[in-house]
Amino acid sequence: MKQENIPQDPSALDKFTKEVCYAVDSSGNYVTELSRGWEVKATALDVAWQDIEERIAAARQRVLNREVSPLQFFMELRLMDTGIVSAYTGFWKWQIKRHLKPAVFDKLSEKKLQQYATAFNVSVTELKTMEVHEG
Amino acid sequence: MKVNFEHLQAAHCENGVTTNLLKTMGIRSMTEPMVFGIGSGLFFIYIPLLKINNGPAIAFRTQPGLIFNRTCKSLGIPVIRKKFSSKPEAEKFLMECLEQGRPVGCQVGVYYLSYFPKEYRFHFNAHNLIVYGREGDNFLVSDPVMEHVTTLTAYELERVRFAKGALAPRGQIYYPKEQRAITDDQVRKAIVTGVKRNVRDMLYIPGGFAGVSGIAYTGKKIKKWRDKLGLHKAGLYLAQLVRMQEEIGTGGGGFRYIYGAFLQQAHAFHPNDALLDISKTFTQAGDLWRTAAVQAAGIYKGRISSQEDFNTMGDYLLEISSIEKKAFQALSKIKWHS
Numbered sequence: 001m002k003q004e005n006i007p008q009d010p011s012a013l014d015k016f017t018k019e020v021c022y023a024v025d026s027s028g029n030y031v032t033e034l035s036r037g038w039e040v041k042a043t044a045l046d047v048a049w050q051d052i053e054e055r056i057a058a059a060r061q062r063v064l065n066r067e068v069s070p071l072q073f074f075m076e077l078r079l080m081d082t083g084i085v086s087a088y089t090g091f092w093k094w095q096i097k098r099h100l101k102p103a104v105f106d107k108l109s110e111k112k113l114q115q116y117a118t119a120f121n122v123s124v125t126e127l128k129t130m131e132v133h134e135g
Numbered sequence: 136m137k138v139n140f141e142h143l144q145a146a147h148c149e150n151g152v153t154t155n156l157l158k159t160m161g162i163r164s165m166t167e168p169m170v171f172g173i174g175s176g177l178f179f180i181y182i183p184l185l186k187i188n189n190g191p192a193i194a195f196r197t198q199p200g201l202i203f204n205r206t207c208k209s210l211g212i213p214v215i216r217k218k219f220s221s222k223p224e225a226e227k228f229l230m231e232c233l234e235q236g237r238p239v240g241c242q243v244g245v246y247y248l249s250y251f252p253k254e255y256r257f258h259f260n261a262h263n264l265i266v267y268g269r270e271g272d273n274f275l276v277s278d279p280v281m282e283h284v285t286t287l288t289a290y291e292l293e294r295v296r297f298a299k300g301a302l303a304p305r306g307q308i309y310y311p312k313e314q315r316a317i318t319d320d321q322v323r324k325a326i327v328t329g330v331k332r333n334v335r336d337m338l339y340i341p342g343g344f345a346g347v348s349g350i351a352y353t354g355k356k357i358k359k360w361r362d363k364l365g366l367h368k369a370g371l372y373l374a375q376l377v378r379m380q381e382e383i384g385t386g387g388g389g390f391r392y393i394y395g396a397f398l399q400q401a402h403a404f405h406p407n408d409a410l411l412d413i414s415k416t417f418t419q420a421g422d423l424w425r426t427a428a429v430q431a432a433g434i435y436k437g438r439i440s441s442q443e444d445f446n447t448m449g450d451y452l453l454e455i456s457s458i459e460k461k462a463f464q465a466l467s468k469i470k471w472h473s
Contacts, residue, residue, distance in 0.1 A: 001418070012253075013255075016281070018282055019383050021146070021386060022395070023387070028415075030395060030396035030399050030400075030414075032386075039432075040381065040429055041377055041378060043374075043435065044378045044381070044428075045374075045378060047436075048188070048190075051371055055189075083301070084299060084300040
């Protein structure tokens with residue numbers, strides 16, 4: 001990439017930082033320059049987040065249909081898979097898979113619900129209702 | 136309390152932490168590209184079956200932690216690296232380092248990294264930053280990918296140091312143990328070691344899904360994505376490939392440009408003009424990675440969608456594979472005089 005071709009497109013980084021790019025100057029030597037971003041990768045990130053939003057919406061609907069427990073919704077919301085939830089809560093993966101069933105989730109003790117709520121950074125009420133008030 | 140430290144922005148976090156910690160020790164010949172090359176940072180791997188954020192697991196660089204360890208080892212600098220099971224212990228150890236006037240590298244997760252834009256905060260646990268002081272409840276943080284220094288509260292720092300999941304940092308802290316004078320001769324030798332190890336990783340790694348053959352493997356896979364995954368999911372997969380390739384920290388072109396810069400800087404220590412030619416080949420590879428990214432973007436934006444477009448995409452990777460193979464073969468044939 002030539003130095004003058006370093007893209008300077010708007011991106012999610014705009015209010016935070018610019019990033020260092022490596023490129024060659026007119027005499028072929030490598031130099032660094034700051035870049036605002038590149039449209040191609042900004043779109044890649046948008047596409048990823050669009051997918052996440054769709055997953056969250058789909059999970060919410062499945063919870064309302066009582067196909068899965070609210071855990072599914074929060075796992076999508078917090079970008080966590082069972083491995084990550086297991087690491088934050090201390091539950092085994094097979095336990096989490098069980099708790100994903102609405103009937104099992106309904107009978108969980110307050111203590112266990114609190115473990116999930118802490119991992120998802122919400123209150124137990126929010127955990128049950130999926131109504132999250134982010135500060 | 137603040138230790139003597141100068142923040143320098145880098146493209147990649149671990150390169151930056153390594154460069155800045157060595158600079159603090161007075162080793163000024165180590166630039167980001169030098170650290171990346173000596174640490175044999177260039178890589179490619181596509182791990183089949185493993186999914187990250189519901190997409191393919193692809194990396195353009197070597198395993199986290201290796202760049203720092205290898206660079207220090209090549210230069211004969213002993214490394215201290217510690218993990219903790221207890222959070223208070225981890226903070227106590229960090230404070231002791233700072234009290235000794237020592238800036239330290241920390242491995243952290245980015246999901247709770249408050250100064251990062253929300254869009255970038257995934258559960259990725261191999262980010263690196265330097266802590267260089269504490270003022271009240273705030274730790275002074277030099278994150279090499281950020282333009283300026285920043286701060287994290289004690290709680291925020293603890294939370295990112297003890298992020299959970301794959302590659303969990305477990306409070307990991309590291310630094311060069313003691314000051315050593317580095318001779319040009321050591322740097323020359325370190326360059327040779329770094330290049331040879333990178334040749335080995337890219338050309339001879341077994342398995343078929345890493346190194347230059349991994350790039351070709353991915354190219355062939357991509358051609359099948361449209362039929363196998365459907366257009367929507369194939370687009371998401373391609374977006375993930377581009378994110379890994381161009382994400383903040385790669386310097387562009389999936390680290391290929393940084394490697395090109397390394398070979399130019401290595402030329403100052405090994406005046407063999409072949410290095411400059413091979414540097415150009417890496418520039419060419421980086422350019423082609425970016426051309427491929429533009430093609431991928433056409434697909435995930437929905438502008439192009441035919442099988443022919445996927446074939447073109449896959450063919451770019453096959454071509455990149457052969458360019459990088461040629462470059463590393465040329466590197467393996469260099470006669471080093473040291």
